[in-house]
Amino acid sequence: MNTATTTANGHAPHGEHHPAGLLRWLTTTNHKDIGTMYLTFALVMFFVGGAMILAVRAELFQPGMQLMQPEFFNQLIGVHALVMIFAALMPAATGFANWQIPLMIGAPDMALPRLNNWGFWLLPPAALLLTMPFVLALFGIGDGAIATGWTFYAPLSVQGGIGVDFAIFAVHILGISSILGSINIIVTIFNMRAPGMTMMKLPLFCWGWLITAFLLIATIPVLAGAVTMLLTDRHFGTHFFTAAGGGDPILFQHLFWFFGHPEVYILLLPVWGLMPHVLATFSRKPVYGYKAQVYGFVAIGILSVVVWAHHFFTAGLPVPALLYFMYSTMSISLPLAVLFFCWIATMWRGAMSFETPMLFATGFIVLFGIAGLTGLVLADVAADAQYHHSYFVVAHFHYALFAGGIMGVMTGVYYWLPKWTGRMYSETLGKWHFWLTVLSFNLTFMPQFFLGLAGMPRRIPDYALQFAEFNAISTVGAFILGISQLLFAWNIVQCVCGRGAPAESRAWEGAEGLEWELSSPPPHHSWEIQPRVK
Amino acid sequence: MSTHSASSHGTHYYVPRPSHYPVTLSGALFLLALGFVLRINGFAPGPWFMLAGAALILYVLFGWFGAIIGESVTRAYGRWEDQSFRHGMVWFIASEVAFFAAFFGALFYVRVISVPDLLNLLPNHGWTLYPDYQGLSWPQSGAGPKAMAFTPMGAWGIPALNTALLLSSGATVTWAHWGLLKNNRFQLNLGLFLTVVLGFTFLGFQAWEYHHAYAELGLTLGAGVYGATFFMLTGFHGFHVTLGAIMLTVILLRCLKGHFDADNHFAFEGVAWYWHFVDVVWLLLFVFVYWL
Numbered sequence: 018m019n020t021a022t023t024t025a026n027g028h029a030p031h032g033e034h035h036p037a038g039l040l041r042w043l044t045t046t047n048h049k050d051i052g053t054m055y056l057t058f059a060l061v062m063f064f065v066g067g068a069m070i071l072a073v074r075a076e077l078f079q080p081g082m083q084l085m086q087p088e089f090f091n092q093l094i095g096v097h098a099l100v101m102i103f104a105a106l107m108p109a110a111t112g113f114a115n116w117q118i119p120l121m122i123g124a125p126d127m128a129l130p131r132l133n134n135w136g137f138w139l140l141p142p143a144a145l146l147l148t149m150p151f152v153l154a155l156f157g158i159g160d161g162a163i164a165t166g167w168t169f170y171a172p173l174s175v176q177g178g179i180g181v182d183f184a185i186f187a188v189h190i191l192g193i194s195s196i197l198g199s200i201n202i203i204v205t206i207f208n209m210r211a212p213g214m215t216m217m218k219l220p221l222f223c224w225g226w227l228i229t230a231f232l233l234i235a236t237i238p239v240l241a242g243a244v245t246m247l248l249t250d251r252h253f254g255t256h257f258f259t260a261a262g263g264g265d266p267i268l269f270q271h272l273f274w275f276f277g278h279p280e281v282y283i284l285l286l287p288v289w290g291l292m293p294h295v296l297a298t299f300s301r302k303p304v305y306g307y308k309a310q311v312y313g314f315v316a317i318g319i320l321s322v323v324v325w326a327h328h329f330f331t332a333g334l335p336v337p338a339l340l341y342f343m344y345s346t347m348s349i350s351l352p353l354a355v356l357f358f359c360w361i362a363t364m365w366r367g368a369m370s371f372e373t374p375m376l377f378a379t380g381f382i383v384l385f386g387i388a389g390l391t392g393l394v395l396a397d398v399a400a401d402a403q404y405h406h407s408y409f410v411v412a413h414f415h416y417a418l419f420a421g422g423i424m425g426v427m428t429g430v431y432y433w434l435p436k437w438t439g440r441m442y443s444e445t446l447g448k449w450h451f452w453l454t455v456l457s458f459n460l461t462f463m464p465q466f467f468l469g470l471a472g473m474p475r476r477i478p479d480y481a482l483q484f485a486e487f488n489a490i491s492t493v494g495a496f497i498l499g500i501s502q503l504l505f506a507w508n509i510v511q512c513v514c515g516r517g518a519p520a521e522s523r524a525w526e527g528a529e530g531l532e533w534e535l536s537s538p539p540p541h542h543s544w545e546i547q548p549r550v551k
Numbered sequence: 552m553s554t555h556s557a558s559s560h561g562t563h564y565y566v567p568r569p570s571h572y573p574v575t576l577s578g579a580l581f582l583l584a585l586g587f588v589l590r591i592n593g594f595a596p597g598p599w600f601m602l603a604g605a606a607l608i609l610y611v612l613f614g615w616f617g618a619i620i621g622e623s624v625t626r627a628y629g630r631w632e633d634q635s636f637r638h639g640m641v642w643f644i645a646s647e648v649a650f651f652a653a654f655f656g657a658l659f660y661v662r663v664i665s666v667p668d669l670l671n672l673l674p675n676h677g678w679t680l681y682p683d684y685q686g687l688s689w690p691q692s693g694a695g696p697k698a699m700a701f702t703p704m705g706a707w708g709i710p711a712l713n714t715a716l717l718l719s720s721g722a723t724v725t726w727a728h729w730g731l732l733k734n735n736r737f738q739l740n741l742g743l744f745l746t747v748v749l750g751f752t753f754l755g756f757q758a759w760e761y762h763h764a765y766a767e768l769g770l771t772l773g774a775g776v777y778g779a780t781f782f783m784l785t786g787f788h789g790f791h792v793t794l795g796a797i798m799l800t801v802i803l804l805r806c807l808k809g810h811f812d813a814d815n816h817f818a819f820e821g822v823a824w825y826w827h828f829v830d831v832v833w834l835l836l837f838v839f840v841y842w843l
Binding site: 035036040041043044045046047124125126128129130131132134135138139141142145146149158159179182183186187189190193196199200201203204207208209234235236237238239241242243245246249250252253254255256257259260261262263264265267268271272275542545546547 | 563564572576772780
């Protein structure tokens with residue numbers, strides 16, 4: 018397999034002619050090209066979403082209104098979340114899946130290559146729909162983007178402006194993309210594995226994604242249904258969410274969080290899948306508790322769809338429902354604790370070295386642990402009455418989704434970048450990036466726990482004087498955090514441009530798995546003859 | 552779950568050439584969505600964007616499916632690829648199940664939880680949202696300023712007939728499949744033709760029922776939460792039947808051209824599965840929307 022050259026067109030087994038330039042990327046059916054597009058898109062949107070929230074943090078630097086109108090503040094907050102979730106984190110995970118799953122299971126490509134391309138190319142139009150109302154408002158069309166926060170709660174969203182409609186259709190298109198990607202991943206894992214690779218020999222990254230894909234197929238259509246009802250309530254006279262017509266605004270919260278809670282695990286399961294690979298590599302030990310982790314993924318996947326109402330304990334649910342959702346939510350900590358145990362046990366007494374991916378992986382374990390513990394506090398019905406809709410929640414889910422999700426993605430990027438580009442990134446820059454990220458992340462979000470405990474509500478552009486110091490600290494942290502990410506982008510660009518030391522096939526000393534048997538970068542078409550797994 | 556992974560296929564997997572259809576379709580959906588948003592917010596150019604989007608979608612449907620049919624007819628696919636398509640169709644239908652589950656979930660929620668709760672406010676707490684709210688049960692449209700008088704749709708007229716039509720069409724498509732497996736082309740074509748006729752007849756009745764609801768019963772989309780759930784559930788089902796009937800028509804035309812044989816007919820089976828799926832959804836609709 019290593020005979021193929023790194024130039025894509027040199028390797029054309031069927032006499033195919035690959036278009037060059039932009040047309041190559043528009044029309045490609047190759048999983049590596051598509052993975053690259055997903056990852057590039059995710060990186061760009063990460064900076065777009067980050068810029069939005071830096072504007073928000075700048076406004077919150079001091080009490081009082083300095084920079085913007087409250088309406089614009091609300092728009093930035095909602096679109097920041099939608100962009101980060103749907104256009105940065107999810108595409109990054111799908112980019113990993115596209116690049117890695119065929120390499121890891123010894124498949125010649127994804128099972129449905131044209132569909133794969135469609136899945137990616139739905140994303141830019143959706144991102145355009147989401148952000149377009151900002152621009153249209155400058156020309157006097159509409160009143161800007163969606164201003165309800167990312168949760169679209171009725172009745173606010175029923176009354177909102179044109180931005181809500183744009184967001185509804187953006188979500189529809191993003192949803193189609195997610196479902197296509199999920200179908201493709203499930204089919205690839207079920208039907209494309211190399212001979213001898215049984216399901217219990219499947220790499221954990223693929224297991225994590227498999228459960229993610231099931232969750233997406235089960236829940237994204239429910240979100241599509243919910244925003245469709247919202248659309249008809251807004252424009253076609255239905256009364257799903259209006260009590261005056263016999264409907265109920267709380268119905269929207271049920272439908273939304275039936276999607277929204279599994280979505281958290283959709284964002285995290287791919288990361289949990291890749292963690293054991295990285296930890297085992299840099300501990301130079303086999304993964305500890307493979308089966309336990311697989312069962313943990315499955316258990317978390319199942320539990321995640323039956324706990325949704327803990328997102329609105331304060332909405333007036335009956336007591337039996339509160340108790341059920343409290344206990345079921347807390348029970349998720351059991352399989353999650355199994356995962357934490359396996360991660361730590363994988364490192365236990367290993368010959369550890371701390372290259373950048375390992376730094377991010379260990380940082381992930383610590384910080385994501387904080388997310389889990391503060392989540393337990395929020396899952397407590399009695400305590401939640403105090404914390405609900407406060408900055409405590411904001412801090413909690415940023416520990417989950419930045420430290421858990423995005424730092425997990427960064428772990429994967431540093432780990433696999435040498436495989437993808439054939440170049441080693443700069444370890445010095447990587448370490449700077451890690452330490453700046455971890456320190457400024459905590460500087461940003463740790464104060465938000467205290468703000469929340471002291472009673473500062475989220476999604477409010479102005480606040481009482483007593484919250485000024487912690488907000489100022491948080492804003493300083495956020496700007497350092499944002500600027501540090503330029504190091505990340507620079508490090509990636511260097512590798513993509515072919516600078517840095519050449520990477521070996523097995524880029525890391527302790528790395529195990531089929532992907533490390535291919536050259537770095539792998540040929541344009543790999544595993545056309547499937548390896549046999551013993 | 553997969554028993555087909557390695558043993559039953561050859562060594563080469565067909566990876567299609569680069570194609571412009573996916574990106575064109577994405578652009579078309581963008582135009583359609585943009586046009587629709589502009590249209591419902593009263594901006595004049597909206598319908599033109601929608602028209603352009605719809606035309607592009609039609610172009611891609613013909614082109615993309617044409618390419619796939621070409622690949623199928625020239626035997627670019629073997630058993631391995633066939634397995635991928637089958638798995639893919641199953642999980643696509645699973646996502647459709649989840650979509651309908653959202654609307655059924657809304658129906659059950661209002662019928663079992665929110666409407667009884669609102670009705671119980673007066674006896675249990677001595678107050679009510681609106682003065683007329685007491686004494687109403689399902690079906691209802693609320694009693695606030697948004698309430699409208701209407702007659703609910705009965706189950707034993709057109710809906711029962713439609714149930715019989717769809718169930719029969721499920722039988723005829725299976726009969727056609729048996730014909731294909733026995734290489735009896737007449738049975739295949741006749742069975743498919745009957746299925747298509749039954750499908751379009753169902754749609755005709757459904758359209759007539761909607762007209763009846765709007766013109767005579769006062770039952771509209773705006774008739775409270777009953778009207779909303781009634782029309783959204785039956786409407787999305789009708790939309791899926793329309794798609795299914797169009798797909799069956801394409802399959803019928805392909806059969807008449809001599810496509811498919813006993814070993815190679817994924818497209819036929821995929822559409823048949825889809826048809827059975829809309830059949831099952833209808834049964835649930837009949838029970839929970841029309842009957843109970």
